[in-house]
Amino acid sequence: MERKVSLKKLSSFRIGGEAEFFLRPKNISEISEAVVEAKQKSIPLFILGGSTNILWPDDGFEGLIIKPVSGTLEFQGDEVTAGAGILISELLPIVLSRGLSGLEWAGGLPGTLGGAIRGNAGAFGGETKDSIKEVVSFDMDKLEVIKRDRSSCSFDYRTSVFKTKGNEIILEATLALKPGNKETIQKEIEGRVNYRRERHPMEHPNVGSIFKNVPVASYKNLDLERFKKVIKQDPFPVIPTAFLIAETGLKGVSCGGAMISPKHPNFIVNVLDAEAQDVKDLINLVKVEVYDKFDIKLEEEILILPENPS
Numbered sequence: 631m632e633r634k635v636s637l638k639k640l641s642s643f644r645i646g647g648e649a650e651f652f653l654r655p656k657n658i659s660e661i662s663e664a665v666v667e668a669k670q671k672s673i674p675l676f677i678l679g680g681s682t683n684i685l686w687p688d689d690g691f692e693g694l695i696i697k698p699v700s701g702t703l704e705f706q707g708d709e710v711t712a713g714a715g716i717l718i719s720e721l722l723p724i725v726l727s728r729g730l731s732g733l734e735w736a737g738g739l740p741g742t743l744g745g746a747i748r749g750n751a752g753a754f755g756g757e758t759k760d761s762i763k764e765v766v767s768f769d770m771d772k773l774e775v776i777k778r779d780r781s782s783c784s785f786d787y788r789t790s791v792f793k794t795k796g797n798e799i800i801l802e803a804t805l806a807l808k809p810g811n812k813e814t815i816q817k818e819i820e821g822r823v824n825y826r827r828e829r830h831p832m833e834h835p836n837v838g839s840i841f842k843n844v845p846v847a848s849y850k851n852l853d854l855e856r857f858k859k860v861i862k863q864d865p866f867p868v869i870p871t872a873f874l875i876a877e878t879g880l881k882g883v884s885c886g887g888a889m890i891s892p893k894h895p896n897f898i899v900n901v902l903d904a905e906a907q908d909v910k911d912l913i914n915l916v917k918v919e920v921y922d923k924f925d926i927k928l929e930e931e932i933l934i935l936p937e938n939p940s
């Protein structure tokens with residue numbers, strides 16, 4: 631068990647204080663023991679992946695962070711079973727080397743497999759759920775291992791049973807892929823990586839899109855004519871939040887060390903040693919301005935700690 635671990639260093643936002651306790655468990659019994667002890671001592675628990683989707687508070691986390699390791703990596707035919715802690719950027723070249731197709735959409739997706747499953751991460755019309763065959767998790771209340779097939783994971787837009795229940799650690803998952811042509815797979819992955827490089831403000835620390843895109847279906851009275859040109863599939867029709875923010879004229883607006891990216895306004899970038907409050911102030915500003923202009927309530931995609939209601 632490590633002590634006083636810098637979350638600023640671990641987070642892709644480069645914001646956050648220290649975690650009091652930090653565990654990279656080697657097996658389930660280490661997880662189980664740590665969970666039991668934390669509960670007995672009423673120590674708050676948090677499960678961490680790549681920290682690419684989290685805004686940590688500047689005063690850190692007064693509890694225990696468990697960070698699952700990469701663990702297993704096993705192939706059986708066109709299926710691969712991987713530990714939750716493996717980075718997507720590590721997994722993609724491995725499945726590519728075997729000529730397995732299905733994850734091309736995830737080219738350039740930061741973070742771990744566990745984080746992607748929990749939030750059903752998606753891009754370019756693909757979603758994590760599309761390749762999931764089975765997910766193995768550990769229930770921190772019942773202290774038991776659970777196996778679920780895809781249909782029992784309640785995947786939906788940027789969510790899953792693991793997000794809604796919130797008391798399970800994803801340990802590993804089996805992905806069902808298809809044989810494909812290595813060259814084509816590689817080209818598709820590279821295409822996604824290059825697209826992100828060009829459009830995303832990777833020159834500054836960030837946590838990706840701050841807000842979810844706006845599903846057209848959830849706004850019955852929208853004047854769709856107004857958004858006709860920008861509606862895209864994600865994987866169902868959405869109005870890109872970046873467009874809404876750009877229309878409010880907030881591109882490039884900053885607060886302390888944080889700025890609404892002029893390159894991609896659904897990103898907030900840490901340009902100058904930003905504090906968590908700088909980011910929160912910008913989030914509130916965007917929500918108010920978008921609501922005033924479009925009558926649309928934006929929902930955060932990122933996790934803001936201490937926990938936000940979304």
Ligand SMILES: Cc1cc2nc3c(=O)[nH]c(=O)nc-3n(C[C@H](O)[C@H](O)[C@H](O)COP(=O)(O)OP(=O)(O)OC[C@H]3O[C@@H](n4cnc5c(N)ncnc54)[C@H](O)[C@@H]3O)c2cc1C
Nearest residue numbers: 679680681682683741742744745746751752753800837838
């Ligand atoms: C530049 C950039 C681009 C991005 N583009 C996209 C995109 O195109 N599409 C998209 O969907 N997201 C995108 N993201 C957001 C982020 O990469 C994804 O949400 C990613 O899947 C988060 O994974 P993570 O391992 O970093 O999770 P973390 O940020 O560490 O955690 C996110 C949540 O998952 C939980 N979690 C993590 N691991 C586990 C586990 N093993 N068991 C249980 N819970 C767990 C955490 O408790 C937390 O609640 C982007 C981020 C960045 C920085």
